[in-house]
Amino acid sequence: MPNSEHIVSSFDRDLEGIQAKIMRLGGLVEEAITKSVQALESRDLDLAKTVRRADKAIDELEEQVNVDAARIIALRQPIASDLRTVLTVFRVSANLERIGDYAKNIAKRSQSVIELETVPGTAASLKRMARQVELMLKDVLDAYIQHDADLAEDVRQRDLEVDQMYSALFREYLTHMMEDPRHITACMHLHFMAKNIERMGDHVTSVAEQVIYLVTGVMPDDDRPKEDKTPYVHEA
Amino acid sequence: MEGSNMNDMSQFDQGVAVDTIKMQSRGVNVFYGDTHAIKDVDVDIADKTVTAFIGPSGCGKSTFLRVLNRMNDTIDICRVTGKTTLEGEDIYDPKVDPVQLRAKVGMVFQKPNPFPKSIFDNVAYGPRIHGLSQNKSDLEDIVEKSLRRAALWDEVKDRLQAPGTGLSGGQQQRLCIARAVATSPEVLLMDEPCSALDPIATAQVEELIDELRTQYSVVIVTHSMQQAARVSQKTAFFHLGNLVEFDETDTIFTNPSDPRTESYITGRIG
Numbered sequence: 001m002p003n004s005e006h007i008v009s010s011f012d013r014d015l016e017g018i019q020a021k022i023m024r025l026g027g028l029v030e031e032a033i034t035k036s037v038q039a040l041e042s043r044d045l046d047l048a049k050t051v052r053r054a055d056k057a058i059d060e061l062e063e064q065v066n067v068d069a070a071r072i073i074a075l076r077q078p079i080a081s082d083l084r085t086v087l088t089v090f091r092v093s094a095n096l097e098r099i100g101d102y103a104k105n106i107a108k109r110s111q112s113v114i115e116l117e118t119v120p121g122t123a124a125s126l127k128r129m130a131r132q133v134e135l136m137l138k139d140v141l142d143a144y145i146q147h148d149a150d151l152a153e154d155v156r157q158r159d160l161e162v163d164q165m166y167s168a169l170f171r172e173y174l175t176h177m178m179e180d181p182r183h184i185t186a187c188m189h190l191h192f193m194a195k196n197i198e199r200m201g202d203h204v205t206s207v208a209e210q211v212i213y214l215v216t217g218v219m220p221d222d223d224r225p226k227e228d229k230t231p232y233v234h235e236a
Numbered sequence: 237m238e239g240s241n242m243n244d245m246s247q248f249d250q251g252v253a254v255d256t257i258k259m260q261s262r263g264v265n266v267f268y269g270d271t272h273a274i275k276d277v278d279v280d281i282a283d284k285t286v287t288a289f290i291g292p293s294g295c296g297k298s299t300f301l302r303v304l305n306r307m308n309d310t311i312d313i314c315r316v317t318g319k320t321t322l323e324g325e326d327i328y329d330p331k332v333d334p335v336q337l338r339a340k341v342g343m344v345f346q347k348p349n350p351f352p353k354s355i356f357d358n359v360a361y362g363p364r365i366h367g368l369s370q371n372k373s374d375l376e377d378i379v380e381k382s383l384r385r386a387a388l389w390d391e392v393k394d395r396l397q398a399p400g401t402g403l404s405g406g407q408q409q410r411l412c413i414a415r416a417v418a419t420s421p422e423v424l425l426m427d428e429p430c431s432a433l434d435p436i437a438t439a440q441v442e443e444l445i446d447e448l449r450t451q452y453s454v455v456i457v458t459h460s461m462q463q464a465a466r467v468s469q470k471t472a473f474f475h476l477g478n479l480v481e482f483d484e485t486d487t488i489f490t491n492p493s494d495p496r497t498e499s500y501i502t503g504r505i506g
Contacts, residue, residue, distance in 0.1 A: 004504045011503070077462060079489045082502045217491030 011076055018068045018089055019145065025061045025096045026141040030134055032058065032103035033200065037130040040110040040193070041123045048114070051107035058100035065093040081214075088214045092144065095203040095210075099137070102196040102203075106130075109189040116186040119176055126190065129165040129197050136162070136204045143211045152211035155204065156224055162201035163227035169194040170230045198228065258283040258423055258453040259304060259341075264318035266299050266308065273299045275477040276318070281423065286445060286454045288468035288485065290461065292500065295474040297457050301425050304455065305341035306334045322422070339366050342416035346428040348408030350400030350415075355392050358400040358411055359383060362419040378418055386414035387444050406437020413444060417452075424448060426456040430463065442467050461501050465489045473497045 006012050032051055039048035069089045072078060078086050136155050143151035173187040173194070205224070212220045259281040266274035274296045281287050281304070289297035299308065306327060308314040320327050327337055339362065350358050359379045362368070369375040379396070383389040388410040392403070400411050409429060416424055426445070430438040445467045448454055458464050464471055464485065471488040473481045473496070481488065481497045492498045 004499060006503050008503060078502075079461065079465070080492055080498050080502050083490065 011082075014068070014072050014076065015082070015085060018065060018072065019085075021061060021065050021068065022089060022092055022096070023141060023145060025058065025065065025093060026137065026144075028054065028058050028061065029096050029100045029103065030137055030141075032100050032107075033130055033134050033137070036103040036106040036110065037123075037127045039107055040113060041127055043114045045111060045114055048107040048110045052104050055100050055104040058097060062093045062097040065089060069093075081217075084214050084217060088144075088210045091210050092207050095207045099200045099203050102200050106193045106196050109193050113186050113189045113193075116189075117182065119183050119186050119190065122172070122176070122187075122190050125165075125169060125172065126193060126197070129162065129169065129194065130200075132158075132162055132165065133197055133200045133204060136201065137207075140204055140207045140211065143208065144214070147211075147215050149212045149215040152208040152215075153220070156208040156212075156220070159201045159205045159224065160227050162198055166194055166198040167227060167229055170233065174233075256283040257281065259320065259322050261300075261303065261320045262318060264300070264303055264316065264320060266296070266303060266317075267315045268311070269313040273477055274303070277479045279472060279479060279482060281453055281455055282470065283453045284449055284451070285470060286449045286456060286468040287470040287472065288464035289455065289457045289472050289474060290459075290464050290501070291474035291480075293459075296477040297472075297474045298427055300474065300479075301427055301455060301457050304423065304425055305338050305343055307338075307343065309334055336366075339419040340421050341423045341425060342419060342421035343425040343427065344409070344412050344416050344429045347432050348405055348412050350403070350408050350411050352399065352401055354397045355383075355400045355403070355411060356396040359414050359418045362415060366419055368419065382414040382418040383411075385417050385448070386410045387440060387447070388414055404437070406433050406440060409433060409437065409441060410444065413441070413448075417448070421452060423453045423455065426454065428457055428459060431459060438463070461489075473500065475500070 032054060035047055035054075036051045038044070039051060069086050072086050076082070136158055139151055140155045142148070143155065170191065173191045176183045177187045209220055212218075257280045259279075261277060261279045264274055264277045264279075265272065277300060279300075289301060291297045302308045303316055303320060304327075308316055316328065322337070322340065326332070327341075351361060353361070356379055359382050360375055363375060363378045369378055380389060380393075383392060388407060391407060392398075392411075400408065403411060409432070413424075413429075429445075430441050433441065442463065445454055445456065449469075456464070456467065468485045471483065471485045472479055473488065473492075473494070475496050481492060481494045483492075487493075488497060489501065492501065498504075
């Protein structure tokens with residue numbers, strides 16, 4: 001990948017501008033994940049509301065990124081690594097926006113869960129899982145900006161741990177619900193929240209794959225290990 | 237790389253099966269006096285394919301193009317070594333008549349250069365000197381066929397006796413292409429054929445190039461990356477007299493393997 005600058009320096013400024021927006025988008029999404037789970041843990045309704053409202057900024061920024069990328073295609077006709085940069089921008093921004101949506105949904109469900117009786121221990125394990133995805137997101141954004149395909153591959157492999165955490169939570173909630181049917185409503189919400197975080201991990205993985213494509217020009221094979229076995233669970 | 241790959245699906249995708257090498261160069265060097273302009277270049281030009289030569293000014297792409305029909309013979313201080321064959325025959329063999337060779341390997345230049353003659357005579361010139369027609373109606377057939385092939389017939393059929401120089405730039409260039417195909421060449425060399433044309437005329441010539449490749453092997457030198465990407469199936473990148481990379485056009489423009497190619501096509505200093 002050539003590090004040298006374009007002869008037409010305004011092209012570099014355009015590309016840098018769009019990458020800066022991606023990083024800002026990434027930052028907002030990281031914040032949304034942290035705060036959504038924090039709202040649940042500290043039973044903070046205001047914080048949950050803040051997260052829901054903040055999703056608008058994420059959506060708008062994604063829209064801006066798409067407009068900028070389309071403009072670069074129209075005006076610069078990017079090719080080779082420049083083309084990959086622009087194609088990657090579209091997909092990465094879409095992935096980040098989706099992660100933002102999941103965070104928003106977690107905040108929404110937090111509001112409901114806060115109104116219900118606490119299910120002991122559940123918020124902490126959900127927070128651990130969110131923390132794992134957050135770290136993966138942080139690393140994949142680093143990999144993106146530094147063009148580090150190895151780090152991206154590392155992130156891709158780490159999604160396995162998220163899947164395992166999700167499977168564990170699935171069983172945990174099932175147990176809680178069977179022990180005390182009064183927990184069913186809360187656990188249903190919590191389960192959706194866990195599922196949201198698991199889906200976030202998938203989107204982070206997709207970003208990691210985009211980084212690998214950006215750097216190498218080749219999409220990685222679909223050979224990473226997957227551990228979400230919950231579709232096959234039929235008894236506790 | 238060998239152009240004779242029968243399993244090359246990307247070529248089939250584009251509607252033409254490429255299975256034969258029309259021209260082949262091995263270890264070609266060109267010197268202008270003391271200047272070493274082309275350094276040890278190996279190239280296979282596939283039949284019924286458009287091959288684009290790209291590279292910065294002075295990289296040797298036009299020089300190499302002119303190796304393919306011995307146009308460099310006309311430059312006294314120019315010396316060509318190495319082997320270049322057309323259908324397996326060495327074109328630099330002393331027995332080969334360069335004029336006959338250029339009838340088989342036609343050329344279209346950067347600036348449209350019609351002869352100061354009528355449209356008809358411009359196209360009839362080659363067939364006449366090479367004695368390709370038996371009689372007048374035969375010649376008329378060749379002229380019509382060539383003008384049709386150059387997508388110019390409909391525009392000039394009513395004024396074949398008008399001077400070729402009176403046509404628009406784009407029409408003149410298509411007239412030159414008609415003149416080049418009139419001798420039934422096997423290979424058509426084009427040295428920046430669109431650089432003096434407006435975008436509409438450029439599009440017409442590009443459309444024509446795509447049609448021509450169903451019958452000929454076309455080699456085009458261009459400064460426009462987009463043009464190379466649009467019209468060619470194979471692209472060769474020249475830099476400082478070296479052939480840096482030669483691959484499928486798709487590959488060159490999406491994921492070139494040499495950093496010098498990448499720097500050049502993406503417009504970077506490098």
